[in-house]
Amino acid sequence: MTNILVFIDTPDGALHKSHRELLTLARSLGEPVAAVPGPVSDGLVAALGEYGTAAVVHADSADLDDVLAVRKADFLAAAMDRTQPQAVLLPNTFDGKEIAGRLSIKRRSGVVTDAIAVANDFTATKSVLAGAYTVDAQVRTGTPIITFKANSIEAETVPQATSPRTETVPVPAGAPAARITGRSEKASSGRPELSEARVVVAGGRGVNGDFSAVEDLADALGGAVGASRAATDAGWIEHSAQVGQTGQTVSPQLYISAGISGAIQQKAGMQTSKVIVAVNKDPDSPVFEIADFGIVGDLFKVLPQAAAEIRKRKS
Amino acid sequence: MQDPALNIVVLVKHVPDAQFDRHLSDDDYTLERDESILSELDEYALEAALQLSEARGGPKAGNVVTALTMGPAAAVNAVKKSLQIGATQGLHVCDDALSGSDAAGTSLALAAAIRTLGNVDLVLTGMASTDGETSLVPAQLAERLGLAQITFASELAVAGNTVTARRESDSHSATLEAPLPALVSVTDQINEPRYPNFKGILAAKKKSITQLSLADLGLDAAEVGAAGAWTSVVEAKPRPARAQGTIITDEGDAGIRLADFLAGQKLL
Numbered sequence: 001m002t003n004i005l006v007f008i009d010t011p012d013g014a015l016h017k018s019h020r021e022l023l024t025l026a027r028s029l030g031e032p033v034a035a036v037p038g039p040v041s042d043g044l045v046a047a048l049g050e051y052g053t054a055a056v057v058h059a060d061s062a063d064l065d066d067v068l069a070v071r072k073a074d075f076l077a078a079a080m081d082r083t084q085p086q087a088v089l090l091p092n093t094f095d096g097k098e099i100a101g102r103l104s105i106k107r108r109s110g111v112v113t114d115a116i117a118v119a120n121d122f123t124a125t126k127s128v129l130a131g132a133y134t135v136d137a138q139v140r141t142g143t144p145i146i147t148f149k150a151n152s153i154e155a156e157t158v159p160q161a162t163s164p165r166t167e168t169v170p171v172p173a174g175a176p177a178a179r180i181t182g183r184s185e186k187a188s189s190g191r192p193e194l195s196e197a198r199v200v201v202a203g204g205r206g207v208n209g210d211f212s213a214v215e216d217l218a219d220a221l222g223g224a225v226g227a228s229r230a231a232t233d234a235g236w237i238e239h240s241a242q243v244g245q246t247g248q249t250v251s252p253q254l255y256i257s258a259g260i261s262g263a264i265q266q267k268a269g270m271q272t273s274k275v276i277v278a279v280n281k282d283p284d285s286p287v288f289e290i291a292d293f294g295i296v297g298d299l300f301k302v303l304p305q306a307a308a309e310i311r312k313r314k315s
Numbered sequence: 316m317q318d319p320a321l322n323i324v325v326l327v328k329h330v331p332d333a334q335f336d337r338h339l340s341d342d343d344y345t346l347e348r349d350e351s352i353l354s355e356l357d358e359y360a361l362e363a364a365l366q367l368s369e370a371r372g373g374p375k376a377g378n379v380v381t382a383l384t385m386g387p388a389a390a391v392n393a394v395k396k397s398l399q400i401g402a403t404q405g406l407h408v409c410d411d412a413l414s415g416s417d418a419a420g421t422s423l424a425l426a427a428a429i430r431t432l433g434n435v436d437l438v439l440t441g442m443a444s445t446d447g448e449t450s451l452v453p454a455q456l457a458e459r460l461g462l463a464q465i466t467f468a469s470e471l472a473v474a475g476n477t478v479t480a481r482r483e484s485d486s487h488s489a490t491l492e493a494p495l496p497a498l499v500s501v502t503d504q505i506n507e508p509r510y511p512n513f514k515g516i517l518a519a520k521k522k523s524i525t526q527l528s529l530a531d532l533g534l535d536a537a538e539v540g541a542a543g544a545w546t547s548v549v550e551a552k553p554r555p556a557r558a559q560g561t562i563i564t565d566e567g568d569a570g571i572r573l574a575d576f577l578a579g580q581k582l583l
């Protein structure tokens with residue numbers, strides 16, 4: 001049997017989109033075995049069954065919740081020993097990468113991060129050098145550990161839900177760890193999540209402190225709002241809206257860039273978008289090199305006119 | 316009373332400048348490394364180290380900021396630049412056998428180099444290298460050294476034996492705490508890195524840089540480099556260039572034409 005160990009870290013007990021995607025990927029590679037670093041509810045086990053999970057191994061206490069990576073990596077190492085998987089899958093998040101890095105040393109196993117596809121022989125495909133190359137990478141030592149990017153696969157339930165068996169694995173007392181001492185939720189904008197949105201409208205230094213035209217066009221298209229670092233550094237919009245090398249990587253159906261010059265660090269986060277539209281008043285802006293449709297013009301004129309026209313056509 | 320002095324190591328990587336086109340070689344898919352610089356994302360870690368040191372009276376009060384790199388001969392330039400910016404001393408791990416190392420080999424060599432420095436309080440790194448972009452080295456290094464770790468810190472403070480930090484994610488903001496010694500990776504939100512000034516450039520000439528080979532570190536060549544790598548790239552393709560798009564100049568109706576374009580692409 002080919003066990004694929006899938007790290008499912010869900011403090012609120014719900015199965016989120018990225019978890020469902022990981023389980024769907026795992027099913028294409030073998031039998032998904034969920035590794036949950038805490039107690040599991042019947043509801044979670046049932047939800048895991050809808051995605052074809054064969055078995056659930058979990059920690060017996062909720063203590064791991066406010067500890068960072070180390071202890072979760074300890075748990076995952078114990079889960080690996082118990083289930084002898086052919087591969088381990090984690091989400092490509094801050095925590096996912098950190099746990100993967102720790103686990104790799106604990107179990108002498110190679111890691112590939114940022115995977116967007118995984119073949120049957122566990123060859124992982126990823127994009128490197130700010131999107132300039134696509135590479136296939138393989139793990140040569142130990143059990144392949146792969147961190148998989150969200151939105152790279154369509155999550156699908158199985159026709160006949162499974163009833164996964166559950167078992168606990170004890171977590172050995174571990175090394176010194178960082179703890180979470182406080183946590184505050186961010187206010188939600190009511191717009192789609194930037195990383196998952198079909199449409200992103202992004203503004204840069206050219207919006208000159210006023211994101212309303214960008215937001216209005218995003219709303220007309222049902223999209224999310226993004227920004228360049230110049231705009232987030234200026235404090236015109238939240239840092240979490242930043243797209244690029246040190247912000248989010250997005251790959252929507254449509255990316256509209258307004259008042260953004262198109263520096264390499266910005267392109268790193270958006271150049272795999274399906275369709276790119278750029279609005280910039282400087283015809284020599286590098287952003288036009290990657291635009292499918294470019295408009296040399298003033299964003300304060302073009303965006304409102306486009307938003308009004310789109311609303312008219314949609315009604 | 317002033318806080319006790321800190322012994323800090325900052326990891327600085329020498330990477331190809333992203334302002335120029337970067338290429339993977341056709342035969343072994345390794346990165347061509349001309350036009351390299353100190354990784355911009357490591358400047359934030361260096362600045363964080365210097366601020367912690369200065370708050371405790373700087374080098375005069377016994378604070379040490381060691382800039383550590385692993386890489387070919389030219390990588391010493393990342394250390395030199397760090398010394399010009401203000402690091403106290405440099406360490407360069409350099410050996411032909413290290414060529415082609417992945418994160419596992421890199422973290423092995425860096426861990427051995429850090430052990431030569433005695434009691435280190437804090438290891439600071441960038442959030443990712445601008446060439447490898449895996450963010451794995453910090454986690455692997457922390458694991459090898461048995462250190463508590465905080466990654467992607469956007470704020471950082473040290474008081475007594477505790478390091479506190481803030482970390483932002485899409486949905487929430489968290490405050491974190493770890494006992495020293497610890498490893499912290501920092502983001503580009505943490506500070507505004509300084510530039511080297513004339514005084515710093517002169518002072519750097521007098522600072523020491525220690526070079527360490529694998530033998531100095533007691534490591535076996537088979538554990539590192541391409542031969543010892545735990546992962547390998549089996550195929551690399553340049554991303555196909557995007558087809559040249561349509562560029563128009565606004566003549567008062569560009570918003571309408573944009574709507575036409577989106578309708579044509581079935582995006583409305």
Ligand SMILES: Cc1cc2nc3c(=O)[nH]c(=O)nc-3n(C[C@H](O)[C@H](O)[C@H](O)COP(=O)(O)OP(=O)(O)OC[C@H]3O[C@@H](n4cnc5c(N)ncnc54)[C@H](O)[C@@H]3O)c2cc1C
Nearest residue numbers: 204205206228229230244245246247259260261266281299
């Ligand atoms: C280590 C590092 C990491 C970085 N990470 C990121 C990152 O993740 N994301 C990111 O975006 N950047 C990042 N940057 C910054 C990046 O290099 C650029 O500085 C930044 O993207 C520029 O933002 P901008 O295009 O909004 O501003 P600018 O380059 O100043 O461009 C503004 C554009 O607006 C146009 N404009 C002005 N007014 C109007 C108007 N009325 N109508 C239409 N157009 C107008 C101008 O012609 C110009 O092209 C990073 C930099 C470094 C060093």
Ligand SMILES: Nc1ncnc2c1ncn2[C@@H]1O[C@H](COP(=O)(O)O)[C@@H](O)[C@H]1O
Nearest residue numbers: 326385440441443444447449450451452
């Ligand atoms: N060869 C190296 N020499 C020094 N520091 C490195 C090296 N490789 C990685 N690092 C450090 O680890 C961080 C993350 O790198 P990476 O894991 O490659 O994304 C970088 O920002 C550096 O601080």
